[in-house]
Amino acid sequence: MKLLQEQLDILEILEENHQVSTKSIAEQLQLDEEEVKKHIKQLEQDGIIVSYPALIDWSKIEGKEAIVAMVDVKVTPKRGVGFDEVAERIYRYPEVKSLYLMSGTYDLSVSVEGKSMKDIALFISEKLSTIESVVSTTTHFMLKKYKHDGVIMEGDKDDDRRMVITP
Amino acid sequence: MTRDYHKYISTRAIELQPSGIRKFFDLAAGMEGVISLGVGEPDFITPWNIRDRSIEALSDGFTSYTANAGLLELREEICAYLNRRFDVTYQPENEVIVTVGASQALDLTFRTLLNSGDEVLIIEPAFVAYASLVAMAGGIPVSVSTYAENGFKVTPELIEASITKRTKAILICSPNNPTGTCLNKEELTAIAEVVEKHDLIVVSDEIYAELTYDQAFTSFSSLPRMFERTILINGFSKGFAMTGWRLGFIAAPKELTSIMLKIYQHTTMCAPHMLQLGAIEALRNSSEQVEKMQKSYWRRRNLLVQSLNRIGLDCHMPGGAFYVFPSIKKTGLTSEEFAENLLKEEKVAVVPGSAFGPSGEGYVRCSYATSIEQLQEAVVRMERFLGRYVDR
Structure with a gap:
């Protein structure tokens, strides 16, 4: 199945965090919110988005x-x-x-x-x-279990170590 | 008795302007729960393959000096990268120098170009260090102001109005820090005509080249006849998320790099060996990750620009970097007051536009190199803040 670029973009966002609101997705991708909802529904119907589980340790x-x-x-x-x-x-x-x-x-x-x-x-x-x-x-x-489905289990060590303000 | 050190210190050092950012850093550093839109660097950690290469290099004992211009292997990769990405051709043997960050590349450039009193045009709002770097090299920084109405784009007319007999060079930073403004091929070509007409050199700070969103990035050096007039400065900091590595480079005609190298020999010797090896890995095997980061910034830019405009902080859609530069004029506050009050009242850190020169007054720089959740929370706080300062 071939997808539109905006559908691929939506999948990328949802794969990272499926709790992102459709409004936020729309703003991030410069799309209409209704359009985003329609795409997600379609992707669910087509079995591309299979489920939205939480990763629990x-x-x-x-x-x-x-x-x-x-x-x-x-x-x-x-x-x-x-x-x-x-x-x-x-x-x-x-x-x-x-x-x-x-x-x-x-x-x-x-x-x-x-x-x-x-x-x-x-x-x-x-x-x-x-x-x-x-x-x-x-x-x-x-x-x-060190890493599961791309997620490091024991707290990612990649904390924000940047200073609050830099030029 | 305390000694009076004043008499030992050079006038030039005393007259140097401290960075306007420093004050906010001090103010914000002691606070809890601050959301910072004030950070001028990626929120990504350097991709693992690059870190891993340098860790290996360190354990394998690559701790010696390298050639002044950097490892030839790295210079070859830099030339291949510049050619592949930006369609410019440089010779690794004598037209590239690996520097300690793009900042040092700029320093080296101005020391090489400037006699006392030579003028350098700086497109404002501008990165905080430009004017000081010119001044430290004995030159005179001349600001060319740009305006929000035109998306902070500089025009040939604005440049020409500032040119004098002493003008030697123009410093262009596209995509720009702090405005995010990108100059496209046509706009740069128009500038190139002025450059030729007045026989100038262009210092092209292309450190944000990898972070260009709506149009393809054009390197000034790729324009017809501009190779010979361009000192191209780039580095690994922004595109590869390697700010703390302090690795940049200069690409320029060999007649210039040979002189730069002379200065470099005496000031720095070379960039760190084991980090240069990581940089080779960056150029060879990171394009996928670089693209991923670009995309992530693009999404956040869209979100922040739309959100700021919605809450009444008007801003143009910046074509690159990771900054949005909204107007705060309707609050009636100066940009410094705005930043200070916002930090104290809502714990959101932004950088006052005035830190980037007088033409940045009335604006603040918001960096979107932070998580979507933080950006959204920052917008909520800013909206609340505006409610207290703006009559609806």
């Missing part, structure tokens, strides 16, 4: 810490549907936070979230590896 909240594992999954693709069918069977589990088809030594990269290592072990042994086309799984537990 649950690890900071007591009792809400989650354990995340990245699981490399080898599968046997099926004639006619390739990897899509097995992918769907996996991503429909709410424990699965993301799923990518990869090139290289394994096929699917699955991130699984649970309250404990036991939760995750159980999910992998009982749900994931029992799917018939799954050949093998290799599980890596995540120890610390």
Whole structure:
């Protein structure tokens, strides 16, 4: 799909911060506010803007810490549907936070979230590896999240160090 | 007993005007919760690849002097960059000098050009240091005032009216600090005619060249026959968000750079080695990030100009840099009073236009190199402030 320059500009702004008002977007891009609203609606309808989630660092909240594992999954693709069918069977589990088809030594990269290592072990042994086309799984537990979706988690160190007034 | 140092100090140093910005800096520095539209530098940190290159250079021990004119590799990159971006051709071997910021490039230029009493035309409102740099080199700064009605653009007529037998050079800064005004190709060409007619040199401060929004930037040196009359000054500070690195450069005919180099040898030797290596990285691998920053400034400019005009601070749409220069005349305050009261009452810092010369009186400089949220909050505060000073 080809977009207009102003649609691309709107996406850039929303990707940075989706809470920006349409009025502000209009002013930044020298557009009419109604026009901005129309574009956003269109982009949502076309599935280009998928959702507006907040990035939350649950690890900071007591009792809400989650354990995340990245699981490399080898599968046997099926004639006619390739990897899509097995992918769907996996991503429909709410424990699965993301799923990518990869090139290289394994096929699917699955991130699984649970309250404990036991939760995750159980999910992998009982749900994931029992799917018939799954050949093998290799599980890596995540120890610390430094950066997620372009955002540095532990407070960006890029503070404003400029003097208040400079020539 | 305290010693009287006055008698030891040169008259020239004593007569030097202190920067009008200093006072506001002192006033604002001690305050909490100030939103500053007074900063003349990017709010971006230098792109990581550039920082990383210099960190590596430092750990690898690149701590020695370099050639006076800077690393040849960097000069080659500068020439390639100037050619690629601004369509001008300079020889890396002898037509480029890497300096400690564009400020030093200006200093070197005036020391090279001026005899005592030579006049330099400075288009006003102007960057605070220009007149002092000319004066320190023994020259006489001559102001050419520009006006809001014409978007602060200088015209050949305004220039010609200020030319005397002693005029040696014109200093042009486009895009301009503090007005953001950009001169397009036609306007510069008209100035070039005057330059030729009166046999002048042009010192073209192009430090904001990367921050030009509505029209393509034209380098004065790219105009027909102007290469030989132009001292092109640029640097990494604004476009690459590298102000604190203090890295600039001069590109000029070799007959001029060879003399400059002589002065440079004795005053500075060279720009820091490990930072020059970062600058090479900047020129090679940062165009995407530079573009991203340009775009971000463009958006903020649009927002601020529209917002200021809406609340009644009239301003023209500046074509470049990151400044908006609105009129504050309807408040009845001087620009210094306006800036001081605004800071004290609403904690918004702007720079009084008078700091940039008498023709800046009645205006303030607002920098939009700060976050959208801060800009919006600043506008809210300024509107409240105006409500107290302007009858609606």
